Amino acid sequence: MDPRSEVLLRQAKLFDGPVLLAGLPADGLLGELPEAQGWSWLQHEQLALEARYPGRCQFGTQVPAQAFVGAVLFLPKSRELTDYLLAALAARLPAGTLWLVGEKRAGIERAAKQLEPYGRPRKLDSARHCQLWQVTVAQVPAAPDLEALARRYPVATANGELQVVSLPGVFSHGRLDVGSRLLLEHLDGLPQGEVLDFGCGAGVLGAALQRRYPASRLHLLDVDAFAVASSRLTLAANALPGSVQAGRGIADAPHELAAIVSNPPFHQGVHTDYQATEQLLREAARHLRPGGELRLVANSFLRYAPLIEQHLGPCRVLAERDGFRVYSARRG
Known part of the structure; x- marks a missing residue:
């Protein structure tokens, strides 16, 4: 209990x-x-x-x-x-x-x-x-308008500026975090097709993927209802298509994906919890088509490369800066 x-x-x-x-x-x-x-x-x-x-x-x-x-x-x-x-x-x-x-x-x-x-x-x-x-409750407030509480901020990408809409409780509320910024700079060369933004948060990575690869079909997945709502608002603000859904984790993701891109979560409330990310690394191959790529950013101190290589294949470090690394691996 x-x-x-x-x-x-x-x-x-x-x-x-x-x-x-x-x-x-x-x-x-x-x-x-x-x-x-x-x-x-x-x-x-x-x-x-x-x-x-x-x-x-x-x-x-x-x-x-x-x-x-x-x-x-x-x-x-x-x-x-x-x-x-x-x-x-x-x-x-x-x-x-x-x-x-x-x-x-x-x-x-x-x-x-x-x-x-x-x-x-x-x-x-x-x-x-x-x-x-x-x-x-002696002073009864008006019911709050959740969307009116959103923070909106611009993000520059290689394919133009995006407007990000962030709701209360969503990771890095109202600003672009360091890890996502680094990953946004290294989205080139991804396989095209069905693409997943795993742990989508406010949808900044997913929106950038859809802007860069308009022929791909975008999926966004997050466990948090406020993140799902934020991602939908972000896609709408940029007139971008995409399927946004709530899910328990990678088990609820589509199969035959061309790419999975993620700045994966590792906090549950005040507790540190790597379970969702480690499950992603173990199960990514089952959701990628042959030649499909997993590309993610994570804190440099997290030893994810051996886990990626054990379950997916050879792992490359595409970039490292400010305490973060961008990893890439393709399913054989």
């Missing part, structure tokens, strides 16, 4: 009735709170919960439509995403109760101040290196 869930269960009577658990972990909490419903924006966690508790956890960027008398927000990593989620939940809870739970190392005490626009927050519990806060 996740320690945040354990803290909630110490106060289980508070969560009797139709309570919404927003951003809940994929553990047994729903089984302990039989009237609660879940809402997740991470596809792998939502699918795990749906398999265990059918019909009790929804996926997406918007608060589920069903009625609830209170809501618990499991603190996400992003402050901007926390602001959006608290406002979206509070808008549905006039005179209702809103709880915030999170780990101390994730900044729960600081984040608790984000409850202040809605009422007077108070700390209910502190255990398992976590805290639980509560506010009764």
Whole structure:
């Protein structure tokens, strides 16, 4: 059981009735709170919960439509995403109760101040290196417009400027990260056909690929609903075609791909997690056609080359700068 869930269960009577658990972990909490419903924006966690508790956890960027008398927000990593989620939940809870739970190392005490626009927050519990806060919603906000919260910024590429649209919670929100910048400079010579931007984030790599290789068919895949929405907005802002989908990881990607391009994620909330990237390296060959290429950027300290060579083939380093490397390997 996740320690945040354990803290909630110490106060289980508070969560009797139709309570919404927003951003809940994929553990047994729903089984302990039989009237609660879940809402997740991470596809792998939502699918795990749906398999265990059918019909009790929804996926997406918007608060589920069903009625609830209170809501618990499991603190996400992003402050901007926390602001959006608290406002979206509070808008549905006039005179209702809103709880915030999170780990101390994730900044729960600081984040608790984000409850202040809605009422007077108070700390209910502190255990398992976590805290639980509560506010009764006295000041009800208007439901936030997610798209209005987007940050838009230009990115220069070899094939012209792109407009990137980034939503709260998306990796490198509102700016181009160093790794993606390096990879954007090394997109030449890719095989054309079906091309995947894996872990697409705000869609900057996918948009650049479609601009450079207009005859290719672009796919974008991410586990995060906010990233999927961002990528769709980025493609629309640049009048570019492409198929954007949520997925658990490389297992949900198309097959017979000409190329997989990625600045793969390695964080899950405040935790470091390389599982999705390592699975990509192990399984990429199954999704590439013969001669298809995997090209990715990663921190230089990560020893990805041996894993790539073990599962795909000879690995080349195309570039190295600012603590990042661009790797390339083709399926034999």
